[in-house]
Amino acid sequence: MTDVSPSTPPTPLTRGEVPRDVLVAWLNEYLNIGAYPDPSLNGLQISGTDVIRRVAVSVDTSLKTLQHAADSGADLLIAHHGLFWGQPLPVTGPHRDRLRTAIMADLNLYVSHIPLDAHPEVGNNAMIARALTLQNLRPFGDWQGHKIGLAGELPIEQTLQDFADRVQKLTGEICLVHGGGLSPTVNRLGVLSGGGAGSVAEAAAMGLDTLLTGEPEHKHFHDAFEYGVNVVYAGHYETEVFGVRALAARLEDEFGLAWQFLHHPTGL
Numbered sequence: 001m002t003d004v005s006p007s008t009p010p011t012p013l014t015r016g017e018v019p020r021d022v023l024v025a026w027l028n029e030y031l032n033i034g035a036y037p038d039p040s041l042n043g044l045q046i047s048g049t050d051v052i053r054r055v056a057v058s059v060d061t062s063l064k065t066l067q068h069a070a071d072s073g074a075d076l077l078i079a080h081h082g083l084f085w086g087q088p089l090p091v092t093g094p095h096r097d098r099l100r101t102a103i104m105a106d107l108n109l110y111v112s113h114i115p116l117d118a119h120p121e122v123g124n125n126a127m128i129a130r131a132l133t134l135q136n137l138r139p140f141g142d143w144q145g146h147k148i149g150l151a152g153e154l155p156i157e158q159t160l161q162d163f164a165d166r167v168q169k170l171t172g173e174i175c176l177v178h179g180g181g182l183s184p185t186v187n188r189l190g191v192l193s194g195g196g197a198g199s200v201a202e203a204a205a206m207g208l209d210t211l212l213t214g215e216p217e218h219k220h221f222h223d224a225f226e227y228g229v230n231v232v233y234a235g236h237y238e239t240e241v242f243g244v245r246a247l248a249a250r251l252e253d254e255f256g257l258a259w260q261f262l263h264h265p266t267g268l
Contacts, residue, residue: 016256017053020076020108023255027078031115031247037144039086040113046083046099048108052076055251055259057244059237060266061109063098068262070105077102077262078247080124080240082111116243117193118148122250124193125149127242128212131170134189140206141192141199149192149199151208157187160210164232167212171238173265176216178231180224186210193239203229214239215268237266 024044027033033042045061056074058065060081069077089095102109117124125148129137134152141149158166163186164175189210190203196213200223203211211229215236224231241261248259 016258017051018255018257020047020050020052023052023076023251024110026254027110027112030250031112031119033112033115036114036118036146036148038114040082040111041084042082042112042115043110044108045111046102046107046109048102048106049075052108052257055248055257056262057248057259058262058264059240059244060264061098061111062264063094063101064264065262066098066101066105066107066109068264070101070107072260072262074107074260076108076110078110078112078244080111080113080116080244082109082113112243112247114143114146114148116247117240118143118146119243122243122246123148124240124243125191127246128170128191128193128239131242132166132189132191134191140190140202140208141196142202149190149196151188151190151203151206153188154186157185160184160186160230160232163210167232167234171234171241173235173238173267175235176233178216178221178224178233180226180228181209181230182228183209184230186230193242194236197231197233198223200224200227200229200231203227212239236268 052075055076056069057078061079129150137152139147140151164177188208190208192213194214197217197220204227211231216233251257
């Protein structure tokens with residue numbers, strides 16, 4: 001296998017086109033896809049055309065996103081949520097339709113799940129923390145022994161409502177707010193994109209007053225009020241658009257690849 005350094009990308013055929021295998025090797029190393037236990041099959045899930053000139057990125061891999069990528073002329077779809085989650089699937093029904101759509105279009109599919117949540121430069125949590133101008137960042141959000149989120153302080157303390165309004169402007173979606181905190185203000189914040197509802201106890205143990213995450217779970221409803229932590233739920237989908245877009249922008253910088261974000265929100 002070619003030794004590829006993320007800091008020194010290989011020379012493409014010409015600026016704006018890269019051999020698929022070279023790009024996949026670069027992505028594997030840059031995202032450090034083997035570093036985390038993950039039910040997702042991170043990496044290249046479907047191989048297609050040998051040369052990549054145009055990239056599409058999305059949060060989910062669905063029939064709609066695959067068809068959208070094919071219709072847009074993409075050679076590669078990079079998704080956060082892929083097609084495989086730790087178990088074999090028969091090639092029937094919707095799974096067959098998804099695979100057939102990609103294969104008929106000669107479309108490559110590359111997936112990065114937990115590695116893209118955790119990445120220090122283009123990860124979902126890093127990008128959210130940057131957008132919120134968090135300071136004094138430190139690891140937060142346990143995932144099977146690995147910290148994949150971030151905690152930090154806002155430059156200026158805000159009321160919980162003002163903070164929720166700020167997040168809403170960032171994501172474009174109305175937030176669900178559980179004001180369980182001992183203080184009605186936000187200063188010390190934990191950020192964990194996607195399904196981080198179970199991290200309230202960790203947030204309390206770190207002395208955080210607020211947790212920003214994606215999707216609520218009923219079994220964790222009472223945690224916010226019993227641990228004394230505010231929780232702002234900004235949507236699983238909406239908290240995970242950041243990583244794929246940032247990764248695509250990085251590929252444009254490194255290789256000159258044109259890219260497009262495919263927006264198919266779930267409302268969850």
